[in-house]
Amino acid sequence: MINHFNIAANMLGLSGSVLATAMFLWAIIQQYFPHNFINKRSKRFLTLFYPYIQITFNELTSERFRRSEAYSDIETYLRKTTSTQAKRLKAEVIKNNTQSLALSMDDHEEVSDEFNGVKVYWASRKTVHDTQSQSYEKRYYKLTFHNRYRQLVLTDYLKHVLKQGKEIKLKNRLRKLYTNNGGQWTHVVFEHPASFQTLAMDPVKKQEIMDDLTTFSNGEEFYKRIGRAWKRGYLLYGPPGTGKSTMIAAMANFLGYDIYDLELTAVRDNTELKRLLIETSSKSIITIEDIDCSTDLTSQRKESKVLEEKESGSTKKQNKENESKTSKVTLSGLLNSVDGIWSACGGDRLIVFTTNHVEKLDPALIRRGRMDKHVELPYCGFEAFRVLARNYLYLETHELFERVRGLLEETKMTPADVAENLMPKTSPPDQEECLMSLIGALEKVKEDATRNKAVENKVKNGPLNGSI
Numbered sequence: 001m002i003n004h005f006n007i008a009a010n011m012l013g014l015s016g017s018v019l020a021t022a023m024f025l026w027a028i029i030q031q032y033f034p035h036n037f038i039n040k041r042s043k044r045f046l047t048l049f050y051p052y053i054q055i056t057f058n059e060l061t062s063e064r065f066r067r068s069e070a071y072s073d074i075e076t077y078l079r080k081t082t083s084t085q086a087k088r089l090k091a092e093v094i095k096n097n098t099q100s101l102a103l104s105m106d107d108h109e110e111v112s113d114e115f116n117g118v119k120v121y122w123a124s125r126k127t128v129h130d131t132q133s134q135s136y137e138k139r140y141y142k143l144t145f146h147n148r149y150r151q152l153v154l155t156d157y158l159k160h161v162l163k164q165g166k167e168i169k170l171k172n173r174l175r176k177l178y179t180n181n182g183g184q185w186t187h188v189v190f191e192h193p194a195s196f197q198t199l200a201m202d203p204v205k206k207q208e209i210m211d212d213l214t215t216f217s218n219g220e221e222f223y224k225r226i227g228r229a230w231k232r233g234y235l236l237y238g239p240p241g242t243g244k245s246t247m248i249a250a251m252a253n254f255l256g257y258d259i260y261d262l263e264l265t266a267v268r269d270n271t272e273l274k275r276l277l278i279e280t281s282s283k284s285i286i287t288i289e290d291i292d293c294s295t296d297l298t299s300q301r302k303e304s305k306v307l308e309e310k311e312s313g314s315t316k317k318q319n320k321e322n323e324s325k326t327s328k329v330t331l332s333g334l335l336n337s338v339d340g341i342w343s344a345c346g347g348d349r350l351i352v353f354t355t356n357h358v359e360k361l362d363p364a365l366i367r368r369g370r371m372d373k374h375v376e377l378p379y380c381g382f383e384a385f386r387v388l389a390r391n392y393l394y395l396e397t398h399e400l401f402e403r404v405r406g407l408l409e410e411t412k413m414t415p416a417d418v419a420e421n422l423m424p425k426t427s428p429p430d431q432e433e434c435l436m437s438l439i440g441a442l443e444k445v446k447e448d449a450t451r452n453k454a455v456e457n458k459v460k461n462g463p464l465n466g467s468i
């Protein structure tokens with residue numbers, strides 16, 4: 001009560017004693033003036049002395065035993081403010097991927113918040129109700145703000161609070177990794193520790209991807225306005241061991257999305273593919289790894305084109321029937337799914353293809369608009385090495401770095417191999433030993449490459465070359 005009284009006085013810009021006098025006068029008026037007079041005038045009187053609006057958000061819905069979604073969104077939204085302002089807090093461990101601690105206001109605590117320069121006040125309240133058979137507690141949040149900002153708070157601010165609360169909840173939830181099996185999705189908890197911080201790649205490229213993902217995930221209004229389905233396609237390509245799968249995990253952790261790992265070879269046909277895709281939830285990444293190996297998509301299209309040209313009349317119909325009995329997923333089926341299906345599903349989805357052989361893919365599959373962003377994951381460069389040295393050896397710089405830089409420029413080693421060579425054998429790591437181990441491995445790769453080249457040249461320019 002004292003807290004509430006002080007906040008009210010604070011909001012009115014009055015001292016506690018002036019507010020106390022006003023409240024005393026109000027009590028006298030209530031006692032001596034006719035009831036109907038108060039009812040008519042009370043609104044104006046109250047607005048004069050207390051020009052604040054209050055909104056209550058109950059914890060339980062009218063069904064009493066269900067927790068209100070808005071209450072829980074508000075609770076989540078207020079966590080950040082609560083941790084810096086409230087004196088008494090409630091703590092609970094969130095069962096998410098990081099097992100973090102969630103703090104919320106204890107009963108009868110108050111905090112303030114600011115939105116577009118407008119200050120509002122949130123209080124957490126509890127009342128105890130006794131019925132004949134039981135006694136129960138009713139919790140609620142009370143939002144107080146100046147009447148002047150009624151419009152702004154009722155529309156923009158509350159929308160902002162509920163949206164932010166939902167987004168934080170989504171990011172903190174236990175996320176899932178789905179795989180398709182026998183035409184159904186099954187899932188396990190997704191607990192990959194990869195992050196963009198630990199991903200070894202050129203920092204400028206990395207930042208560009210992170211910015212692109214942020215813009216996409218905040219782009220609901222934008223996609224609505226331009227009339228496009230809220231989806232984005234990523235093509236990750238590069239040699240094995242350059243971090244394509246790791247990047248998908250980092251993307252999922254960055255955005256707080258689930259992953260649907262679609263195994264195309266296990267999909268019976270286009271209809272099943274369509275159904276599986278429709279069943280994916282929003283805020284998810286749908287991945288098709290090693291798409292070049294998934295099914296023979298490229299040749300399928302070429303073959304069917306040739307077939308179509310040859311076919312005519314009933315033979316064409318017959319062939320199609322036969323084909324549908326045996327066919328698996330076709331390229332056109334996949335293209336239709338990538339293009340069309342999303343417009344039927346609300347919510348944001350990323351679709352990511354990975355391949356070791358980008359040149360093998362049908363251009364139609366990866367054209368912009370389908371795969372909007374093409375990201376090459378190359379062999380390990382010096383900047384990528386620095387990330388690994390920081391992660392594995394806690395090293396920002398070292399006199400051996402220049403030697404490593406020179407060797408990386410002359411050789412082709414994947415980040416997976418560099419990481420393996422940097423793996424500490426002792427704790428704490430013997431940094432020099434690890435760097436020397438990497439240098440040794442790089443030198444060996446260089447020697448092998450030189451030897452192979454010499455053999456190749458010998459074959460090319462050998463005595464048999466050019467002879468009949």
Ligand SMILES: Nc1ncnc2c1ncn2[C@@H]1O[C@H](COP(=O)(O)OP(=O)(O)OP(=O)(O)O)[C@@H](O)[C@H]1O
Pocket residue numbers: 198199200201238239240241242243244245246247355356377384414415416417419
């Ligand atoms: N860029 C990278 N940054 C950090 N770690 C990496 C990177 N690339 C590879 N690694 C490490 O190497 C291992 C293999 O990487 P990953 O599976 O992501 O490669 P990939 O490109 O998907 O390979 P493939 O094409 O064979 O599927 C990972 O466990 C990861 O620890």
